Amino acid sequence: MYRDPVQSLEAPLLPSSATAMRPLRVGMIGIGTVGAGTFRVLARNQALIAGRAGRGIKLVVVCARSLARAMSVVGKDVALTNDPMQVATHPDVDVLVEAAGGTGPARDWVLAAIRAGKHVVTANKALLAEHGNEIFAAARQHGVAVAYEGAVAVSIPIVKALREGLTANRIEWVAGIINGTTNFILSKMRDEGVGFAEALAQAQALGYAEADPTFDIEGIDAAHKISLLAANAFGMPVRFADAQVEGITALQGLDVACAEQLGFRIKLLGVAKRRKAGDAEGNVEGVELRVQPALVPATHLLAHVNGSMNAVMVKGDASGVTMYYGAGAGSEQTASAVIADLVDVARLDGTHAGQRVPHLGFHPQAVDEQLAVLPRAAVHTRHYLRVPVHSAQQIEAVGAWLAAQHVPVLQVALAHDKALPPGSGPQVLVLTDAVAQSTVDLAVFALAAHPAVAGPVVTLRVETLEG
Amino acid sequence: MYRDPVQSLEAPLLPSSATAMRPLRVGMIGIGTVGAGTFRVLARNQALIAGRAGRGIKLVVVCARSLARAMSVVGKDVALTNDPMQVATHPDVDVLVEAAGGTGPARDWVLAAIRAGKHVVTANKALLAEHGNEIFAAARQHGVAVAYEGAVAVSIPIVKALREGLTANRIEWVAGIINGTTNFILSKMRDEGVGFAEALAQAQALGYAEADPTFDIEGIDAAHKISLLAANAFGMPVRFADAQVEGITALQGLDVACAEQLGFRIKLLGVAKRRKAGDAEGNVEGVELRVQPALVPATHLLAHVNGSMNAVMVKGDASGVTMYYGAGAGSEQTASAVIADLVDVARLDGTHAGQRVPHLGFHPQAVDEQLAVLPRAAVHTRHYLRVPVHSAQQIEAVGAWLAAQHVPVLQVALAHDKALPPGSGPQVLVLTDAVAQSTVDLAVFALAAHPAVAGPVVTLRVETLEG
Numbered sequence: 025m026y027r028d029p030v031q032s033l034e035a036p037l038l039p040s041s042a043t044a045m046r047p048l049r050v051g052m053i054g055i056g057t058v059g060a061g062t063f064r065v066l067a068r069n070q071a072l073i074a075g076r077a078g079r080g081i082k083l084v085v086v087c088a089r090s091l092a093r094a095m096s097v098v099g100k101d102v103a104l105t106n107d108p109m110q111v112a113t114h115p116d117v118d119v120l121v122e123a124a125g126g127t128g129p130a131r132d133w134v135l136a137a138i139r140a141g142k143h144v145v146t147a148n149k150a151l152l153a154e155h156g157n158e159i160f161a162a163a164r165q166h167g168v169a170v171a172y173e174g175a176v177a178v179s180i181p182i183v184k185a186l187r188e189g190l191t192a193n194r195i196e197w198v199a200g201i202i203n204g205t206t207n208f209i210l211s212k213m214r215d216e217g218v219g220f221a222e223a224l225a226q227a228q229a230l231g232y233a234e235a236d237p238t239f240d241i242e243g244i245d246a247a248h249k250i251s252l253l254a255a256n257a258f259g260m261p262v263r264f265a266d267a268q269v270e271g272i273t274a275l276q277g278l279d280v281a282c283a284e285q286l287g288f289r290i291k292l293l294g295v296a297k298r299r300k301a302g303d304a305e306g307n308v309e310g311v312e313l314r315v316q317p318a319l320v321p322a323t324h325l326l327a328h329v330n331g332s333m334n335a336v337m338v339k340g341d342a343s344g345v346t347m348y349y350g351a352g353a354g355s356e357q358t359a360s361a362v363i364a365d366l367v368d369v370a371r372l373d374g375t376h377a378g379q380r381v382p383h384l385g386f387h388p389q390a391v392d393e394q395l396a397v398l399p400r401a402a403v404h405t406r407h408y409l410r411v412p413v414h415s416a417q418q419i420e421a422v423g424a425w426l427a428a429q430h431v432p433v434l435q436v437a438l439a440h441d442k443a444l445p446p447g448s449g450p451q452v453l454v455l456t457d458a459v460a461q462s463t464v465d466l467a468v469f470a471l472a473a474h475p476a477v478a479g480p481v482v483t484l485r486v487e488t489l490e491g
Numbered sequence: 492m493y494r495d496p497v498q499s500l501e502a503p504l505l506p507s508s509a510t511a512m513r514p515l516r517v518g519m520i521g522i523g524t525v526g527a528g529t530f531r532v533l534a535r536n537q538a539l540i541a542g543r544a545g546r547g548i549k550l551v552v553v554c555a556r557s558l559a560r561a562m563s564v565v566g567k568d569v570a571l572t573n574d575p576m577q578v579a580t581h582p583d584v585d586v587l588v589e590a591a592g593g594t595g596p597a598r599d600w601v602l603a604a605i606r607a608g609k610h611v612v613t614a615n616k617a618l619l620a621e622h623g624n625e626i627f628a629a630a631r632q633h634g635v636a637v638a639y640e641g642a643v644a645v646s647i648p649i650v651k652a653l654r655e656g657l658t659a660n661r662i663e664w665v666a667g668i669i670n671g672t673t674n675f676i677l678s679k680m681r682d683e684g685v686g687f688a689e690a691l692a693q694a695q696a697l698g699y700a701e702a703d704p705t706f707d708i709e710g711i712d713a714a715h716k717i718s719l720l721a722a723n724a725f726g727m728p729v730r731f732a733d734a735q736v737e738g739i740t741a742l743q744g745l746d747v748a749c750a751e752q753l754g755f756r757i758k759l760l761g762v763a764k765r766r767k768a769g770d771a772e773g774n775v776e777g778v779e780l781r782v783q784p785a786l787v788p789a790t791h792l793l794a795h796v797n798g799s800m801n802a803v804m805v806k807g808d809a810s811g812v813t814m815y816y817g818a819g820a821g822s823e824q825t826a827s828a829v830i831a832d833l834v835d836v837a838r839l840d841g842t843h844a845g846q847r848v849p850h851l852g853f854h855p856q857a858v859d860e861q862l863a864v865l866p867r868a869a870v871h872t873r874h875y876l877r878v879p880v881h882s883a884q885q886i887e888a889v890g891a892w893l894a895a896q897h898v899p900v901l902q903v904a905l906a907h908d909k910a911l912p913p914g915s916g917p918q919v920l921v922l923t924d925a926v927a928q929s930t931v932d933l934a935v936f937a938l939a940a941h942p943a944v945a946g947p948v949v950t951l952r953v954e955t956l957e958g
Contacts, residue, residue, distance in 0.1 A: 351813075
């Protein structure tokens with residue numbers, strides 16, 4: 025069906041470069057889930073990909089711990105080594121695909137490749153969240169591309185959407201479900217009424233959660249991703265270290281049910297929002313950068329993103345709201361993004377590929393180094409509160425007391441009996457209008473001493489994510 | 492906040508080109524909704540856009556019918572003319588933005604600009620659906636870009652997703668809600684139980700439908716768009732003339748209600764699906780290219796795309812299903828796409844911008860000129876049938892009769908009374924498994940003569956759009 029353009033292209037695409045028609049030569053470190061998927065898709069869709077890229081893309085050398093296992097994946101035509109640095113600096117390699125994971129050693133390999141003039145493609149969000157600023161600076165200096173579409177929501181081209189598709193816009197916010205494991209767990213908790221521990225066990229049994237799920241369930245993986253998206257959206261450095269991160273380990277099934285009663289679903293959201301805040305005039309601009317379980321209206325499109333799927337919404341001043349949906353993990357799903365990055369490099373000769381799109385979407389002179397992450401106290405959202413009380417009659421006292429503490433109460437309700445586990449006392453549910461986190465924190469701190477209150481008060485943010 | 496990199500960039504981005512840092516100079520034909528929106532967003536986000544593009548983007552000349560009106564939009568610093576050809580071939584113009592609409596004259600302007608070595612950006616789907624093959628061939632010959640992100644689902648970067656984001660994939664199908672007017676009408680019909688005529692009148696009153704809504708409600712606009720998406724997805728020429736197009740003018744509120752009863756919603760879908768079909772062995776490959784109102788499961792994400800919003804789903808062999816959602820129309824929403832195309836051009840010097848991404852995603856040698864649109868008879872989907880009968884007892888006869896005609900009946904039901912308008916007789920509802928359209932057409936033709944049948948049989952396709 026597809027003729028192979030590597031052989032059949034009649035005219036060079038880039039007449040200025042004598043090497044443009046040579047296949048793009050790839051070296052890969054790691055041949056696990058991501059690496060093997062990339063090799064498999066490159067092989068299966070070889071002619072199709074060359075037809076799109078204008079030249080072939082060829083894996084020439086792989087570094088793996090077990091050479092026998094690597095050969096069982098890539099066959100005998102690909103050189104094999106145990107030495108990652110050999111791949112990173114190999115004279116026959118145009119692009120390094122870092123598919124090993126981890127941060128420290130991966131940083132060294134990637135920097136070595138950059139210094140050797142290689143482009144780099146990686147899906148390693150931890151690496152870029154922790155060392156991205158250093159890596160991108162080195163890549164700029166050496167005029168090479170560091171592409172990472174697979175680092176956020178794998179096959180969904182969200183990095184490309186922010187860096188290229190929405191360049192006309194002042195981005196107001198980015199928010200999304202960007203961790204498949206936790207979305208799978210939250211979907212189970214809602215659909216089957218099970219608690220967190222049981223849902224996690226099911227996710228592990230089905231391969232949706234790793235044996236050590238810490239990075240996922242504590243929100244760290246999502247924070248890696250939202251930090252990268254925020255940098256591309258707002259023209260700021262990667263500020264992972266400043267992100268406020270809360271996972272789902274403390275989330276109770278009771279709150280999933282109570283949220284449902286109020287017309288909401290709970291999703292683990294990564295949110296990056298640019299806002300005026302801070303001084304008395306509200307003239308200091310900052311960025312809310314945060315991951316936490318939040319209530320989303322049940323009628324909202326994000327509420328219908330279930331199982332291990334991901335979705336990212338972006339609000340631009342011209343585009344309005346756009347949304348990007350797809351798988352959040354998977355071998356070939358990640359390969360789809362890794363290969364898209366390789367095609368981007370292949371479509372231009374080396375020099376231009378490294379300079380076409382700035383690594384974080386903005387040219388260095390336009391990056392606002394001063395744009396900082398707002399402190400937790402300044403985060404401004406609607407809230408959900410669940411207040412255990414001794415008697416249902418105390419509902420009015422709780423509402424009035426919160427209003428007196430400057431909490432803008434919109435709705436007060438009692439949890440229905442069917443939402444409550446056996447033996448549970450009455451629960452007052454409160455929905456607030458948008459309010460500073462500091463106000464909520466202080467009110468909840470004081471509320472703990474109120475005689476009506478029978479146990480720990482739970483607060484969750486409510487995100488309406490409106491256009 | 493953003494320093495202007497046009498002045499402040501220290502090192503040239505593209506050292507090989509002495510002209511790269513000069514602002515990209517834009518000529519525009521038409522300063523209506525799209526043109527004025529583009530000017531407004533370019534002006535408002537000037538520094539931001541330059542910070543992303545690496546250089547400024549400057550409107551230098553505009554062609555308009557009324558120069559006074561044009562000046563009221565763009566001010567006195569932009570040259571004005573009544574002569575479109577002067578803009579298309581202007582020596583100071585690097586890129587032509589065609590924002591006038593229409594097909595015949597727009598074709599001439601665009602071809603003139605291409606021959607003069609200008610890049611072209613347009614959101615004109617009718618132009619590209621009818622003359623795209625000719626325009627893209629000319630652009631290839633002259634080494635210029637013809638970019639058209641705004642032609643499909645305006646601000647949603649779906650053309651970029653197909654041409655760049657999903658290049659690793661063999662695309663299996665593309666399906667979407669790609670006309671905002673009809674989606675607004677269908678949402679009204681469902682939510683408020685009104686008929687087509689009343690919903691159309693409301694859409695016109697609110698500005699969601701034009702005075703002459705033919706292109707929208709007859710499905711032609713959606714067919715323009717799905718033809719462009721199919722070309723980019725499958726590596727085929729633009730085959731708008733071969734698309735099967737059915738609008739929503741004949742759709743009855745009764746079927747909206749009956750679909751709801753069965754757990755579906757009706758959406759006007761553009762569908763492009765690559766399939767084996769045709770000869771006895773099923774070895775002839777072709778493309779279903781069609782627009783029609785179809786039943787979508789109420790639990791499906793596309794069923795929740797309401798009002799004038801658009802959404803496109805793409806199934807790739809590696810990526811799985813991804814979806815792209817956003818506004819389907821609007822002045823600044825379209826500008827968002829037009830400017831993204833301009834930034835793509837600005838980020839490279841002229842030569843490379845025209846050659847980086849092939850106009851339809853595939854290099855000419857990889858385009859399959861033989862890949863044809865399958866005839867209606869070969870289209871293969873599930874179906875919904877509504878059969879008016881004389882008596883509810885005849886439900887079994889209808890089901891049995893259809894099964895005897897080789898229609899794979901999955902479910903037979905009677906329409907609930909509340910779905911029926913006053914005075915309506917009983918209606919048998921049938922859901923089938925996937926079956927060739929030819930089988931359905933023949934069975935329905937014969938069914939008309941069945942003694943149980945009391946009126947015209949309605950058939951609609953059912954799209955499950957599963958991964």
